[in-house]
Amino acid sequence: MKLSVFSSGAVALLICILLNGCSAKKEVSSVLLLEELETAARVDDPAKRAERLKIFIANHKDHPYKVEAYRRLYRTLLESGDTLQANRLLQEAIAKETVPWEKSELIYERFSAIMEADTSKALAYADSLSYAENFPRLLFYIGYDVSYATGGEGLAERCYKKAAELATNRLERAQILSFYGSMLKRMGRRSEAESVLAGATSYPTGARILADMLWEDGKRKRALDAYVDYVAVMPGARKYARLDSLYSLVSGNTSGLDERLVASRIFDDGTLPEHSFYDLEGRRLNLSDFRGDKLVIYVWSPT
């Protein structure tokens, strides 16, 4: 069954195995896996595409990329009109998934599809998830989505609060509070928004919304501090935030602003953990290979 369909990715994998003398149980380059996945996802015929994606999932059920394969398979089945099979397949995948990140991504995929089709059903599903689930990223995403649905603010608030309480990553917590505070401001609950956003200034959105609010309220000194926080973490926003003009207005001139920004941008956030990655050419690189050099890591996504 596994060898019944050969994608170019599978051929590449076989070549790799032969050249390297490695067994199929050894780690496979994530680049080869992605080639295999993307080749499967490009198949025109939805039925054949679904079959290829199922084979990918079966062959790589322990790899995180299976989540992307499930996502594409789910969408393929929905596009084909096979809603029943799509939902059953995703529900089964959610039920057997044990890795919290991966389970959450599958649940969010299910939620998003319901949200696209039927808002009231999505709100009911989100309501049950807000009690049952404990993964902060999932609750944050759901909170954000339902916050814009009619009558969804209360549910969003519950999701945001729970997500912020559960978040162990301090930047993630600041991000969640930024969006929670933004919603409170939108709802006219300004003093609560200000209080929530005060804990979110390490995330640019939170710092900016707080700064705008304080400025509108005439609290110019505090607003300026928040604008500095904003631009310190997101330097490209300096012009947009009119930081130099505001700084001049409050402090008389911009003397010391550059130094203040540079000083606030430098800290010691611990040792870069060692990790090994494949590059786009399929070569293995370790972060420790760069020890001894100043290093800039640009984390991005091509979407």
Next chain:
Amino acid sequence: MEKFSKLEKKLGFKLIGLNIKPYLGKAKKVLRDKGAAFPVLMDDSRFARNELLVVATPTTIVVDERGRIRSRFIGAVGDFEEVIAPILKRI
């Protein structure tokens, strides 16, 4: 991205990209279109999220020669040289 590559030698640092999304074709296309000439690593284990505290992209992280994380930017860096040069000088 283009600017990043050009400044590596001038400012004395090494640059690597870390792609956190499972999109290979799109990643290659973006890099080709932008003329980026630095290594791009595929993060297939959520290392950036779990270990580098990345919650949004792009995020730019500066590490010193001893391997300590010394700065982090979320979103647009703007004028890369103007922003990064004083940090690289001091760390």
